[in-house]
Structure formats: C-alpha cells, structure tokens
Amino acid sequence: MLGEFEYLLITAAAGLGDKAYGAAIREEIEVTTGRRCSIGALYTTIDRLETKGLLKTWMSDATPQRGGRAKRMVRVTPKGVQAAKDFYEAVTRVSRGASWVTNRTGRAG
Amino acid sequence: MTSTYWPLLEVAARLLERDEREAVLGDLQETGEGAWRGLLDVLGLVVRRQLLPWKNWQPWLAAFGLALPCSLLLMGISVSVSSIYQRLADNSILVESPHAIHEGFFQLFSRGLLLIASSWAGGFVMGSISRRTLWVSIVSSCFPCLFCLVRFREPSLSRLCLFLFLLPAIWGVRQALRLTRINLAFAILLAIAITTLVILPSSSRSSWTLSWSLIWPSWYIVATAQTDSGSIERS
Numbered sequence: 537m538l539g540e541f542e543y544l545l546i547t548a549a550a551g552l553g554d555k556a557y558g559a560a561i562r563e564e565i566e567v568t569t570g571r572r573c574s575i576g577a578l579y580t581t582i583d584r585l586e587t588k589g590l591l592k593t594w595m596s597d598a599t600p601q602r603g604g605r606a607k608r609m610v611r612v613t614p615k616g617v618q619a620a621k622d623f624y625e626a627v628t629r630v631s632r633g634a635s636w637v638t639n640r641t642g643r644a645g
Numbered sequence: 646m647t648s649t650y651w652p653l654l655e656v657a658a659r660l661l662e663r664d665e666r667e668a669v670l671g672d673l674q675e676t677g678e679g680a681w682r683g684l685l686d687v688l689g690l691v692v693r694r695q696l697l698p699w700k701n702w703q704p705w706l707a708a709f710g711l712a713l714p715c716s717l718l719l720m721g722i723s724v725s726v727s728s729i730y731q732r733l734a735d736n737s738i739l740v741e742s743p744h745a746i747h748e749g750f751f752q753l754f755s756r757g758l759l760l761i762a763s764s765w766a767g768g769f770v771m772g773s774i775s776r777r778t779l780w781v782s783i784v785s786s787c788f789p790c791l792f793c794l795v796r797f798r799e800p801s802l803s804r805l806c807l808f809l810f811l812l813p814a815i816w817g818v819r820q821a822l823r824l825t826r827i828n829l830a831f832a833i834l835l836a837i838a839i840t841t842l843v844i845l846p847s848s849s850r851s852s853w854t855l856s857w858s859l860i861w862p863s864w865y866i867v868a869t870a871q872t873d874s875g876s877i878e879r880s
Contacts (some may be wrong), residue, residue: 557668558672559671570761575686575687575689575690575764576690593781594669595667605670605674607668
C-alpha cells in the first residue's frame with residue numbers, strides 16, 4: 537500500500553500527464569495541499585516509486601528557461617495507477633462513518 | 646535566485662549525481678526559489694541520498710565489520726613483515742640459530758603474501774559492497790591507523806611501516822570500483838592461499854588467531870563470483 541506522500545505524488549503526476557516533471561509536480565502538490573514540498577522528499581520518493589515500478593522517469597532535453605538544464609520527466613505506469621486507485625478506495629472505505637464525511641454512505645451523489 | 650548564492654548552491658549540488666544535479670538546479674532556476682531555501686533543499690537531498698544506503702546491511706558490514714578491524718590487523722601484519730625484513734637485512738636473525746635465516750625468509754615470504762592478498766581482498770570487498778558509502782569505510786579504517794600511529798613505539802622501525810597494507814588495499818578498492826569481474830578459479834585460489842597462510846603453524850603466534858577475520862573477505866569474493874557465474878548460466 538502506498539504512503540500518503542506517494543499517493544499525492546502519483547496523483548499529481550497523473551494529473552499533469554505529459555507535462556509531469558520535478559518542479560511541476562512539486563508545485564501541484566504545494567498548491568493542492570497547502571504544504572511545502574521539499575526537493576529532497578520529492579526526488580527520493582520518485583526514486584522509490586520508480587524502483588517499485590509505479591513510475592517511469594527519463595531526462596528530457598535542456599530548455600532555456602531552466603538555464604539550459606534538463607528536466608526529469610515522470611510518467612505513471614499502469615501498476616502505479618492501480619496502486620493509487622487501491623489507496624483511494626481504501627481511504628474512501630475507511631472514511632465511511634467518519635464525522636467529517638458529508639455523505640456517510642460513501643456513495644457518490 | 647540571487648547570483649551571490651548561486652555558485653554556493655552549485656557547489657553543494659556537486660554532491661548529487663549528474664542527472665539529478667541537472668534536474669534539481671533546473672527546477673530551482675525555473676521556480677525562482679530563494680537562495681537560502683534552495684541551498685537547504687539541495688543539502689536536504691544530499692543528506693537523504695547519503696543516508697539511504699544505510700538502510701541496507703552492506704555499508705555497516707563494510708565500515709564496522711571490515712574496514713575497522715581489518716585495518717588494525719593488517720597494520721599488525723605490516724609491522725611484522727617490516728620487522729622480519731629488518732632482522733634479515735641486518736643479519737641479527739643469525740644470532741638466534743643457524744637455520745633461523747631460512748625460517749626468516751619463509752616467514753617474510755608467507756607474511757608478505759598474506760599481507761598483499763588479504764589487503765587486496767579486504768579492499769575489493771569494501772569497494773564492492775559499499776560503493777556509495779566508501780568514504781565512511783575509509784574514515785572508519787583511519788581511526789585504527791591514527792591510534793596505532795600515535796602509540797607506535799618501535800625505534801628500529803619507521804612509522805610508515807604501519808601502512809604497508811594500504812597499497813594493495815587501494816588497488817583492491819580500485820578494482821572493485823572498476824567493476825572488475827573476478828574469475829571463480831582465481832577467487833578460490835586466493836581464498837585457499839589466504840586461509841592456508843593464516844593457519845600456517847609458523848604464523849600462529851600471539852594475536853594471530855585474530856587473523857581469522859582476514860579470511861572471510863576472500864570467501865565472500867568466492868561466494869559472489871559463484872553467484873555471478875550462476876546468473877550468467879541462468880541468463
């Protein structure tokens with residue numbers, strides 16, 4: 537099962553699609569959670585997820601707006617999608633009946 | 646990002662691997678993050694990268710099970726070799742008995758061989774099992790070296806004789822870092838030679854029983870050489 541930050545990272549990368557790379561994922565996480573995301577946590581988690589086969593990364597071409605430096609592009613693998621889906625379903629299931637959940641049956645609508 | 650801090654940040658980023666350095670510095674430049682915060686981010690990543698290998702057993706074994714005790718033992722053998730050589734060189738060994746010179750040459754040969762072989766094997770294992778934490782293993786082996794250097798009280802021998810083991814050990818580390826594949830037959834020969842030299846009756850004096858810990862690296866090389874050849878056969 538994924539950890540909380542792993543889930544956030546996979547979800548952010550999946551949402552960004554072909555534009556998913558270090559800085560973009562970091563910004564997405566910071567904007568959506570309102571918490572600071574350190575580069576150390578980001579890149580070590582990307583490595584861990586890649587080792588587990590949940591992400592695939594590669595270096596892109598260098599771009600001028602980055603001082604001629606390459607990006608580390610990220611793509612979520614089918615296994616990563618499944619892991620994120622499992623995590624989401626587990627969180628949804630465990631949240632049923634919690635006082636802060638608006639729809640306590642857990643059903644959409 | 647202020648230009649004053651950028652060179653400092655680039656120096657810190659040199660501790661990262663090339664691709665990661667490119668990605669991280671590019672990210673910082675693109676987002677225009679503050680210099681101090683950027684520096685902390687890079688240092689944080691460096692620390693995480695350095696700590697990561699310590700989740701495994703290999704760095705612990707290399708630093709505290711190999712580098713630390715073996716450097717101590719190898720310094721003992723280095724002094725022993727130097728002492729025998731000096732006794733042979735100034736003929737003082739002849740005072741002991743007429744046959745002592747033959748025994749002296751035999752001891753010089755066997756201990757010299759043991760010194761070279763076990764230093765090389767130790768260095769090779771240290772380099773192969775803890776590539777990313779090699780600097781910790783090196784620091785770990787420096788402690789006994791400094792300890793012995795300070796306490797060395799043998800007027801007839803130079804303090805440098807403590808470090809005879811360093812040359813073959815560094816050679817072994819270099820071989821490991823170059824990913825040199827060890828032939829199984831050579832590995833077995835090396836292990837048998839070291840084991841035999843350690844258990845030789847002539848070399849079983851005083852603290853030589855401790856030298857058993859010099860044997861395991863050579864058998865580790867045999868075990869990994871076997872694994873490599875096994876994986877080739879399987880593939």
